[in-house]
Amino acid sequence: MRLVIVALACALSAGCAGRPVGVLTPVEETAPDATKLDLLVATTRAPSPNAGELFSGERGRGVSLSAFTVSIPPDDRRQIGEVQWPRSLPANPATDFATLSVEPLDSVKAAKGWLNAHLPPSRRVLIFVHGYNNRFEDAVYRFAQITHDSRSEVAPVLFTWPSRARVFDYLFDRESTIFSRDAFEETVWQVVSDPRVEDVTVMAHSMGAWLAMEGLRQMAIRRGQLPAKISNVILASPDVDVDVFASQWRALNGPNAHFTLFVSRDDRALQVSRRIAGGVDRLGMIDTQQYYAELEKSGIVVIDLTAMRSGDTLNHGRFASSPEVVKLIGQRLVNGQTVTDSDVSIGDRIGVAAMGVGQTVGGAAGLALSAPLAVIDPKTRRTYQGQVEQFGRAVSGTVEDPGAD
Template structure:
């Protein structure tokens, strides 16, 4: 039977845990990756990833599902047949469509600069491997050199796949992330997800056979220094661990190391920065990482640069055009010339469209552009700019087809969307710039979208904006519901800021009234940033988030001057400001006052690196607060919440 991931996912989600377990009786390679207390969405992801790679086994699984839940099976088969019939109607009868006349697909160049190979076998302690990969990417992006690095991450790496990855990616830096044995072996996995050791000698022999371009091997695993000398004969330098190293120290070391590379420093300097970062955070193990090289010139060499040949020269000063999809109930300034943009006036209909934002090479994480004085002093214009001639409006059906075509070009795990809903005093253009900045900085695995309600974009228009966001609730609900049901997106994440939270809260209530909860909707992470919402109303209606989303995170601050002012205006505190702290069942409250905030302390959700990192981690892993890097648990007046930052 034909395989379609989105339909297959719906089938898996329709099964009860017992039906799922019974269906997988003949698939120990999948069952062995399950752990006690593991959330269902994680098990579903394991299943989807396995059968994505082993599609020849799907018919066997479907037969088992058929025995457990005939209704779900028939629905899946019916949807597949319907899809196949519609595709047949689109196939032209022209003989030139025969396979003999088709141009073969030529795989694109998959070379990378840094290849991260991660493994956490089922019988070993859980490690923060995703956090490590995320930190590597984010730290590289801090420096101009690092922006040009191409990073590839392979998870649950099996020993037998090692040569394939090295041949496929031809990396400059090979990074192992996971466990090590006291005898110096790197612990990878076998086909059952269980531990399988790899000796450094065998790896060294493989590198010698392939004669690749690897310069540095980083073994971020306990005891990996034991036999690292064997590798030092084959590559310029090796980093290994002399004994057991704590998970947090290992992640911190990697972050410091790749920050150094991101700013163009040499391997040895990057190594010292990694060790120093462990010390700066008062963590143990700063003496555990060791640097080995036979090339003493590496101890002084600087400016390590990425070497992958790209289609576009890395020296190009042209900005990158970042695509966005949007919905709005603003009135166009000129419907005959949409490039003029949208006004702050309300429209009585929902508009769907796309646009592009130019992101300069000098873009800094957390910024849409430096102040004028700084640009004059540095002679650098790092502002993001909306390409007004890229603005396009679509008929609704064409809009969904546009998204579907885009998703088909993405990898199976990149068919999600992040939707940004802005707050008070934001124009359409400002919303687009902020959405692009968030999408770029979070490295959104899918498409980036935003909903722009008709804020007047003026500080004095706070009362008008309050009325407008209330009138926009139904349009926000319509956009989100249609996006979930008509676009083919597998998971929709949402960030709402400030007054935008009022619209989202009521919109979720409307959506909940129309669907049967999570079984019919595909909301993933919902981020409520600095909500300008009455806490009594929030507590009354917030159950909708728990009913519709995988996880909801509320970010609050005691230093948010904008919300402090709103509290004075309304003579009542706001959800995003404390005291008092708002804690609601099913929502993770995270207090952010300790991080580096802006002057008003209100736009931290997009400005602060710690927050961006936390959101990125949630988008990738959906990890609970107690397992997220950098969060500390706090209990106060019988309430439990979390603190981010030192």
């Protein structure tokens, strides 16, 4: 167990090796073809004495609000799904992510003013919650990358909680999510209660998924149900005990929001988390066959990324590092569309062709798929179940199949 944790620590630390400190120091100019992205940031972190870090991994008093403008290099100079960290300071906007401006906001009224000024015509808002082992700049630049690469037509709002970004401070980070759940609930409520906002998606990664679910659970209990404006909840590699998630789900009292899980059965970070947590399954690496009945009953859609290639050595951040997946988030999920009829033909890959006559979509053949993205969707099961039954009758001669040769 000790060797596993040490190996994980090395892998997690490798991504920060050689990165300069203070990357959030604003630069004066951006590159001609770079993209400017505006973010609203709410955090329960304590301020950092380092001006270029802005906020530390320690716990602050109350919620601090800031408006960021981030410069993202031109698409022909970067890989979709990656954050191009500067190797030295000041950052070069032609090749690096760079901060153009940071404006502290002194009140909720000021934050709502920013939100109203940055709402797109869709009036959609995307609220993102990062995971374990994230520094403040990690959260800001990763969310900027997700928003940009997904091409989401949204006003982006980041909620970032105190993470010391040290692998052996897992329990500190875990307690920090408990410390932050009231603030997260209030942040979401302030967004959904804005009369100009029409649609809200909550997306959370890893340990941040536990924080998001706890905040939504509290909101549902306090107000009787989740606000109707919360149309989508996306949990990516959720570091959540499956039994705890079941309890949280029941407390939501039949939410109208669409829930989507991104899972990877080879997620190395969650494998360690599972050992630390006494061997209980983590939601982000569930065996979809084992939990299919519960997922079908709840209406939760699961997108299994296990077979997808990833530059992430831990297989823990595929949702953000895969160009196909991050585009799927923006083009389909945030817009409230299903993934089974998407432009990348995910639904086609898990259709009738993947099964033999007489096998159901919920059977082994329907779940053990070779497609890079395997979608487990109760609505798809019902649709394809009917197709399979019709195809079976056609083969047996009981009905005429108009598509048969």
